[in-house]
Amino acid sequence: MPGGKEKKKRITIRDIANAVGIAPSSVSKALNDLPTISENMKTLVRAKARELNYKHNSNAANLRRGTSRTIGVIVPKINVAFFADIIAGIEQACFENDHRLIICQSDESFEREVQAVETLIQQNVDCVLISLSQETKTTDHLKEITNHNIQLVQFDRVDHTFGSHILVNDNLEASFKAVQHLISQGYKRIAFFGGPDHLPLYKERKQGYLDAIRKAGLTIPYNFIVDNMLKKEPARTAATELLRLKVAPDAFFTVSDYAALGVLKAAQDCGKKVPEEIGIIGFSNEAFTEVTSPTLSSVSQQSKKMGRETANVYFNHVLNPGADGKSSHSLKLVIESSIIERESSVRKIKNGLKKKATAVNRE
Amino acid sequence: MPGGKEKKKRITIRDIANAVGIAPSSVSKALNDLPTISENMKTLVRAKARELNYKHNSNAANLRRGTSRTIGVIVPKINVAFFADIIAGIEQACFENDHRLIICQSDESFEREVQAVETLIQQNVDCVLISLSQETKTTDHLKEITNHNIQLVQFDRVDHTFGSHILVNDNLEASFKAVQHLISQGYKRIAFFGGPDHLPLYKERKQGYLDAIRKAGLTIPYNFIVDNMLKKEPARTAATELLRLKVAPDAFFTVSDYAALGVLKAAQDCGKKVPEEIGIIGFSNEAFTEVTSPTLSSVSQQSKKMGRETANVYFNHVLNPGADGKSSHSLKLVIESSIIERESSVRKIKNGLKKKATAVNRE
DNA sequence: CTGAAAGCGCTTACAG
DNA sequence: CTGAAAGCGCTTACAG
Secondary structure, three states: OOOOOOOOOOHHHHHHHHHHOHHHHHHHHHHOOOOOHHHHHHOOOOOOOHOOOOOHHHHHHHHHHHOOEEEEEOOOOOOOHHHHHHHHHHHHHHHHHHOOEEEEOOOOHHHHHHHHHHHHHOOOEEEEEEEOOOOOOOHHHHHHEEEEEEEEEEOOOOOOOOEEEEEEHHHHHHHHHHHHHHOOOOOEEEEEEEOOOOHHHHHHHHHHEEEEEEHHHOOHHHHHOOOOOHHHHHHHHHHHHOOOOOOOOEEEEEEOOHHHHHHHHHHHHHHOOOOOOEEOOOOOOEEEEHOOOOOEEEEEOOOOHHHHHHHHHHHHHOOOOOOOOOOOOOHHHHHHOOEOHHHHOOOOOOOOOOOOOOOOOOO | OOOOOOOOOOHOOOOHHHHHHOHHHHHHHHHHHOOOHHHHHHHHHHHHHHOOOOOOOHHHHHHHHHHOOOEEEEEEOOOOOHHHHHHHHHHHHHHHHOOOOEEEEOOOOOHHHHHHHHHHHHHHOOOOEEEOOOOOOOHHHHHHHHHOOOOEEEEEEOOOOOOEEEEEOOOHHHHHHHHHHHHHHOOOOOEEEEEOOOOOOHHHHHHHHHHHHHHHHOOOOHEEEEEOOOHHHHHHHHHHHHHOOOOOOOOEEEEEHHHHHHHHHHHOOOOOOOOOOOOOOOOOOOOHHHOOOOOEEEOOOHHHHHHHHHHHHHHHHHHHHOOOOOOOOOEEEEEEEEEEOOOOOOOOOOOOOOOOOOOOOOO
């Protein structure tokens, strides 16, 4: 056969139309399964389409329809477990609803976030899902999105002052429950290792701790509460210091699993048994919490679920409003975290019962 | 003002043309910075475009151009660290080359992989990057891609029999180096915990181990080589058994970090010191390897780099062929893994020197 | 149930 | 340097 790179021309509905002997518009209708076409003709057209290896051209259809069945998501980092899980959830919802997903990463840069918004508008996405970068202080670029009649859903790192649908974690409530769990296990002198206090997220987690302490009527020395303890080694040092006090903490709630790990090391350094003498619970349910000895209790943010729910705000509340009876006017949803009780915080109860660690579906 | 939802009509080049008083085609050229338009006119047009808040419509341009400046990637799981890192690398390369990225997840299902291919063809992507699902045995769907004049690059989980550009890890070489590292630390009775032997990836890792053993002229009892040891607890059990032998292993190379962790536990169970009495090195450089005590040595696959390189096969070798002098005919690239030496495999050398753990850039 | 016609917004030969 | 015209492949009122 004669070699040579003949550019295969793309098969279009016109080709099918010619082959079947009908009009292109009828082919389009048949392929879209419109009720106005006879079943016979539909089968005929579908068969011919398969035979000719026809592929629908989304660009043409999008242009004509003015809607792209595509969703854009912007996250600070794709390869951070929390966001990777969220994206997996979003992807799942998109797949179920026959939508495409375009992913952008701001890399925590405001400039790149603005560029990503620009890109998604140009791509004609129907909806943008965004978690703001650390640098983001203004919302003009979000306004751009809505100005172009594109739906907007913020999640996790959100600007509450901007009127859009919003999904967040229940940081305060989650912390409250984590501390209550420690209290239920008989711990009384519970220390807190927090994050940078100027970020709302960490402020909320601290507030949850304080609320639980207050509700239980416990007395906590001021130096049991330490901010900026997100990493392992600083937490290890700080915990060692506290554990050497005459009146030392008997438990630690840390807003980071890495800090929890540091505390675990400190306890082991000081010859204290976990969970018998010292209880520990962290935050985020990092993979490593399942492989330490003892395993570390933590707060799971159910990130994949959050991703699914974020996308579903668009699919269920915006695309098909009324289906669930809720108004589609600036919804504010809270994803409930769950306490993962592992060995580091579950004491053998006096009567011999031991609560089992909750099974976790990481999926 | 009269309330009411007037649908804002999208601003097009025609609107700009009318506002400036020139032809739409000239606006297009100005916006695309073609040399055939005067600088004066370009500035005028750009200013007006900004003023009117014009956004380029990619769907229209793609339809007209027949190219979408969009790349599609299909991975088994988005939220597995290895693939999340790869995607981050791909995204980076796409951003640098002004391309969009559409992400699909096969979820290890052949059926969903075929659907993803279908989707990407319909989206008119210029190139598909794919890592095959576990179920994938045939390549008709890959043929579909190339049939539609779409570029194809396979990475990591590839089908070597299908003629396309390919990027893989140097599994064999990496294992060889890992075992050599153990040997260099004075370990002599090195056990191997492998994976399912029917998968090429694990076969290669075993071969690398065998090659290094043979080259060093070491004698290894057959029962030191155990397949299907990817998880922590099975590895722990198997390692304990081996460590209780009269002539026990003095080191373990495992093809999974979870197995390495199981071995570490087993050593501790048996009262053996790591790394003094038992050396351990795993594979994948999971996050938790940095937080165990002792920290675990591992093989880093440099996944983010692999993602970047995969995308760059398209950008550098296909889009701009010849730029690097390489032919663009079915390239086969190998990404070199690196050995991350941590505490679990680095012995204090007799003369008092201690090799420092290599710094790792996880980025 | 089927078809003819218009048009989505852009790019690109071609002409001037 | 600028413009008029055609057309990418589809969908959608509208007519029959």
